[in-house]
Amino acid sequence: MSGTTSESDMMSQLKSTNPSRHPQSGKASKVVLLVLVQVVVIFVLVGATMARRHEQALRKELPPMRRVPLTIAPLYDRPDVVSDEQLLDVLHKLRPRFRGPGPKINHVDHALRFWGVESNFRDPECLSGEEMRDILLNHAHFREVWGDREPPLLECNEDCVGVRTQEGEATASHVDHTIASLAEVGTPLDFPIHTPEGPRTMADLLAASLRTFEINQVEYEWSALAYTLYCERLAPFADKYGQEMSFDRLADRLIRERCKLGVCLGNHRLHTLAVMLRADEQQSILSPGCRKRVVAHLKKATGTLVASQDPEGCWNQYWATGEPPRAGDDNEQSQLDPLGRKMVATGHALEWWALAPEEILPPRDVVQRAGQWLAKNVMALQDDEIVDKYTFLSHVGRALALWRGHEPLDFIEAMQARAGTL
Amino acid sequence: MATIVDTEKEAVTPDTLGPVLSAAWVLKPRHLVACIFLGTVILYINTLPLLDSTIWLDVFQGQWIVDHGVLPKSDPAQPLTDGMQIVHTNWLAQVAYGLADRWGGPRAVSNLFAALMLAYLLVLARVFYKQTGRVSLTIAGLAVTLLVGATFDLYASAEVFGQLCFALLIWVLTCMDRQTLRSESADASAAKNPGWRVWLAVVALLAIWANLHGSYLLGIAVLALHATAEGCDTAWQTRSLRATLADETFRSRLLLAEVALFATFLNPYGPMLLVENLSFLGDERLMALPRWLSLNIASPRGLVLVCSIALLAPLIKVSRRPVRVIDVLLLGFCGAAVVITGRAQGWYALAYAVVTMPYVAEVVDRLLPARPASSVIKPLTPRSFVVTLLCGLAMYCAFRLAPASRVFLGGNPRHLGDLIGSNDLMQTADFLRTNPPQGLVYASTEWSDYLVSQSGPETKALMTSNVQWVPHRIWSDHRRMATCEEGWELGMDRYAVDTLVLDKTKHAGLVKSATRSPRWWTAYENESVLVARRVASDRPAGGADTEPAGETENESPHAEVAAPVLKAE
Numbered sequence: 009m010s011g012t013t014s015e016s017d018m019m020s021q022l023k024s025t026n027p028s029r030h031p032q033s034g035k036a037s038k039v040v041l042l043v044l045v046q047v048v049v050i051f052v053l054v055g056a057t058m059a060r061r062h063e064q065a066l067r068k069e070l071p072p073m074r075r076v077p078l079t080i081a082p083l084y085d086r087p088d089v090v091s092d093e094q095l096l097d098v099l100h101k102l103r104p105r106f107r108g109p110g111p112k113i114n115h116v117d118h119a120l121r122f123w124g125v126e127s128n129f130r131d132p133e134c135l136s137g138e139e140m141r142d143i144l145l146n147h148a149h150f151r152e153v154w155g156d157r158e159p160p161l162l163e164c165n166e167d168c169v170g171v172r173t174q175e176g177e178a179t180a181s182h183v184d185h186t187i188a189s190l191a192e193v194g195t196p197l198d199f200p201i202h203t204p205e206g207p208r209t210m211a212d213l214l215a216a217s218l219r220t221f222e223i224n225q226v227e228y229e230w231s232a233l234a235y236t237l238y239c240e241r242l243a244p245f246a247d248k249y250g251q252e253m254s255f256d257r258l259a260d261r262l263i264r265e266r267c268k269l270g271v272c273l274g275n276h277r278l279h280t281l282a283v284m285l286r287a288d289e290q291q292s293i294l295s296p297g298c299r300k301r302v303v304a305h306l307k308k309a310t311g312t313l314v315a316s317q318d319p320e321g322c323w324n325q326y327w328a329t330g331e332p333p334r335a336g337d338d339n340e341q342s343q344l345d346p347l348g349r350k351m352v353a354t355g356h357a358l359e360w361w362a363l364a365p366e367e368i369l370p371p372r373d374v375v376q377r378a379g380q381w382l383a384k385n386v387m388a389l390q391d392d393e394i395v396d397k398y399t400f401l402s403h404v405g406r407a408l409a410l411w412r413g414h415e416p417l418d419f420i421e422a423m424q425a426r427a428g429t430l
Numbered sequence: 431m432a433t434i435v436d437t438e439k440e441a442v443t444p445d446t447l448g449p450v451l452s453a454a455w456v457l458k459p460r461h462l463v464a465c466i467f468l469g470t471v472i473l474y475i476n477t478l479p480l481l482d483s484t485i486w487l488d489v490f491q492g493q494w495i496v497d498h499g500v501l502p503k504s505d506p507a508q509p510l511t512d513g514m515q516i517v518h519t520n521w522l523a524q525v526a527y528g529l530a531d532r533w534g535g536p537r538a539v540s541n542l543f544a545a546l547m548l549a550y551l552l553v554l555a556r557v558f559y560k561q562t563g564r565v566s567l568t569i570a571g572l573a574v575t576l577l578v579g580a581t582f583d584l585y586a587s588a589e590v591f592g593q594l595c596f597a598l599l600i601w602v603l604t605c606m607d608r609q610t611l612r613s614e615s616a617d618a619s620a621a622k623n624p625g626w627r628v629w630l631a632v633v634a635l636l637a638i639w640a641n642l643h644g645s646y647l648l649g650i651a652v653l654a655l656h657a658t659a660e661g662c663d664t665a666w667q668t669r670s671l672r673a674t675l676a677d678e679t680f681r682s683r684l685l686l687a688e689v690a691l692f693a694t695f696l697n698p699y700g701p702m703l704l705v706e707n708l709s710f711l712g713d714e715r716l717m718a719l720p721r722w723l724s725l726n727i728a729s730p731r732g733l734v735l736v737c738s739i740a741l742l743a744p745l746i747k748v749s750r751r752p753v754r755v756i757d758v759l760l761l762g763f764c765g766a767a768v769v770i771t772g773r774a775q776g777w778y779a780l781a782y783a784v785v786t787m788p789y790v791a792e793v794v795d796r797l798l799p800a801r802p803a804s805s806v807i808k809p810l811t812p813r814s815f816v817v818t819l820l821c822g823l824a825m826y827c828a829f830r831l832a833p834a835s836r837v838f839l840g841g842n843p844r845h846l847g848d849l850i851g852s853n854d855l856m857q858t859a860d861f862l863r864t865n866p867p868q869g870l871v872y873a874s875t876e877w878s879d880y881l882v883s884q885s886g887p888e889t890k891a892l893m894t895s896n897v898q899w900v901p902h903r904i905w906s907d908h909r910r911m912a913t914c915e916e917g918w919e920l921g922m923d924r925y926a927v928d929t930l931v932l933d934k935t936k937h938a939g940l941v942k943s944a945t946r947s948p949r950w951w952t953a954y955e956n957e958s959v960l961v962a963r964r965v966a967s968d969r970p971a972g973g974a975d976t977e978p979a980g981e982t983e984n985e986s987p988h989a990e991v992a993a994p995v996l997k998a999e
Contacts, residue, residue, distance in 0.1 A: 036676075038676065038681065039672070039675045039676055042675055042681050042684070042685070043675075045685065045688060046688075049688050049691065052692075052701060053701070053704075055701070056700075056701035056702055056704060056705050057705055059701075059702065060702055060705045060706070222901065222903060223513070223901070224510070224901055224903045224904060224924065224925070225903070226924070246513070247901075249901040249902045249903060250514060250515060250901070251511075251512075251513040251514050251901050252513035252514070252515075253513065254513070257512065257513050260512075264925075264926045265923060265924060265926055266923065266926070269923050269924075
């Protein structure tokens with residue numbers, strides 16, 4: 009059989025060797041050679057293992073960050089959306105009157121991003137911007153307002169510091185909301201924070217967020233926003249499950265779910281995408297293909313919003329259906345009353361549009377009607393309602409100011425300067 | 431008008447009626463038994479459904495590689511793996527399956543698998559024949575291999591390429607091994623230093639194997655075990671490390687193992703492939719798959735292992751063949767591997783048969799000595815070839831009845847439902863091909879494997895059997911969603927799943943929930959499969975029954991998701 013023949017050939021190649029025919033020195037050199045080969049093999053195997061470890065270590069190395077976060081300035085000034093007088097009235101109504109024991113942390117961090125660190129109010133009931141930041145980043149101040157019985161807001165372990173989240177009023181309402189708010193108000197990475205365990209910096213807070221982040225986590229909108237403002241790039245840093253991060257991947261994650269899903273009726277995802285586009289203009293962070301996908305997604309969302317706007321100018325919880333509100337929508341049971349739901353939908357939409365590039369904006373009258381509806385309805389709110397709805401009213405106030413081309417505090421200062429000039 | 435030509439009849443002589451074939455073709459009844467056995471096994475394999483769904487993933491990946499000319503950086507079947515580190519441990523086998531599918535569809539894939547199995551069995555037969563020198567024991571060896579590996583061997587996947595390589599390696603090693611050669615006379619000194627052909631064969635085999643399947647690690651291990659056994663033997667005899675190191679046989683075996691190791695670096699990932707393959711062993715996601723589960727002694731797999739060891743003890747006691755170090759090492763290694771993961775069972779079966787057959791042969795030789803060849807050569811007659819003809823008939827029948835023959839001989843092609851083992855799944859794939867999903871498809875990993883391969887390019891899965899590439903959270907959520915734990919719908923939302931392909935038996939809870947939920951509608955249904963699609967509008971049809979997710983900043987909008995179900999990590 010052919011197999012037998014080939015095997016016989018093979019066998020004929022097997023050489024017989026008589027060790028006694030070789031001199032002793034030959035044997036020794038072969039032994040040395042054998043040992044050398046073993047060294048090479050071990051070297052290669054160890055080298056491969058080390059190379060893999062090195063590669064994995066690289067993926068765990070934090071991405072390069074900028075000390076001062078990017079600033080995303082408003083692009084438009086539209087008095088038809090909200091007049092100077094209307095805006096001043098709205099901003100006055102939405103001043104942060106949270107002095108006293110136990111201010112809700114989600115009120116504090118919303119008010120901080122609304123008013124900024126430099127804000128100071130004549131109203132003694134109001135917290136200044138620095139006070140608000142101090143409550144968030146200085147445990148001593150937090151303890152002053154919340155007392156000893158409340159666990160610290162800043163959680164610490166050996167090399168990690170985080171913000172306690174979704175554990176009650178003395179904690180942040182959303183994952184990384186506080187970090188994102190601090191980024192939006194320009195907190196530098198070397199800004200000191202005071203934890204119960206000792207001093208840290210803002211960089212430690214961001215690093216802890218990055219190390220515990222995973223692309224598929226439930227809440228990711230604010231993490232993505234903070235990383236966009238602080239990080240120069242993300243790759244090859246990998247999340248905690250080994251998935252390499254990049255701004256493209258974050259953007260795709262933000263696009264992935266259906267429009268209505270996510271916090272505040274899905275608007276924070278759109279907000280972060282708009283900020284990403286603006287950051288990309290400053291320091292290219294998105295690939296051209298991904299930028300196109302983001303623009304297309306935001307345009308689609310704009311189209312849906314245009315189609316679903318109420319004739320009065322607002323949207324409700326069903327904006328993502330692309331149909332205007334129906335009569336029965338207001339009768340639905342919810343945590344929020346119908347007006348509150350409309351404020352959430354309308355205020356957030358106007359806020360991210362104010363930061364979005366022009367190609368994404370809706371027709372002028374859409375924004376105008378929305379702005380007027382907001383201004384009118386905020387002015388009609390009672391003080392207790394404002395406290396109840398402060399978190400999303402802060403978005404309304406900021407949105408209206410942004411449509412006048414300013415952050416809220418800047419707008420007031422600009423008004424004061426103009427009044428002084430006049 | 432026809433004419434009758436009166437031709438002159440040639441004179442019939444004994445020479446003209448004599449056989450044309452040589453005496454080598456005079457087969458015996460034992461050969462007939464061997465032919466019937468092999469024919470039956472191959473017929474059986476070729477008519478079995480392709481039970482291991484991963485073959486469809488291999489087809490899908492192979493076609494992608496052929497289309498793009500590069501290895502994919504992320505898994506095109508599972509978009510959510512984008513950014514994960516992906517290592518293609520069997521890309522060459524995938525290309526082979528991909529090309530087969532392109533050439534002749536799933537039937538060609540099945541035929542390729544059958545051909546590989548046939549090659550595997552033939553190589554094994556050669557090994558056993560060389561070990562035992564008896565056709566009957568060759569068949570016994572094959573039977574032992576198939577029986578001990580019965581819960582494993584007949585799976586169809588890239589593994590069959592690895593099994594074939596493993597058998598080839600054993601064949602080469604058997605050729606080198608002077609103690610196991612019985613069918614031909616072996617020069618005792620020949621095994622000391624393998625010739626260049628052996629070196630070349632081993633190097634080429636391992637280099638190809640490393641690209642075909644991750645099981646090449648077993649090949650390296652077997653070579654290393656052979657070197658170790660040789661070293662142990664020498665060390666035992668000489669009681670000297672220096673003498674052991676100077677022993678030429680030991681040296682050549684060790685170098686052969688090491689050269690083979692370096693040959694495996696000829697792959698797209700170089701030495702890193704080795705490290706990546708080793709890391710699979712500790713992967714929680716893989717180890718949770720049924721095929722990877724560690725040994726349960728009460729399971730059929732456990733019983734097979736116990737019985738095989740129980741039979742080995744009396745065999746060794748009865749046999750006068752000395753127990754060799756390599757036999758102990760090989761069985762110990764493969765036995766330990768089976769305990770760690772069920773995937774090693776096929777390899778254990780092969781090692782078991784290769785180790786035990788020489789002992790069996792020794793016993794049989796003693797009890798039933800082979801009859802000496804008759805010095806009187808019987809004259810060949812046409813009747814001498816009756817068994818040969820029957821052997822041919824048996825092989826032809828097996829070939830003709832096997833679905834693979836229809837490619838060459840014509841006939842109705844094998845029904846696709848029989849081939850994949852489920853008509854319902856095949857029809858579901860047809861439905862998805864004509865009604866492509868908008869988002870991801872949720873299905874069991876086995877079904878996902880088939881659907882991504884056979885339902886058109888738009889079908890992408892949340893998770894396939896390539897679980898080792900999936901982020902941990904998706905893997906754990908997929909498992910929880912399968913049991914319809916609270917929050918499953920929000921999980922589907924989060925992963926943008928738009929189509930559920932549910933097994934009415936395995937996913938009974940999900941089927942019930944999906945058919946009751948206003949957010950899903952039944953798009954397709956047959957006896958065992960239900961396909962549910964997401965309702966287009968987010969507005970509840972019947973009025974205010976739901977609250978939109980995430981409308982307020984005061985409390986978590988994902989309170990439902992944050993239930994223990996999908997927030998475990």
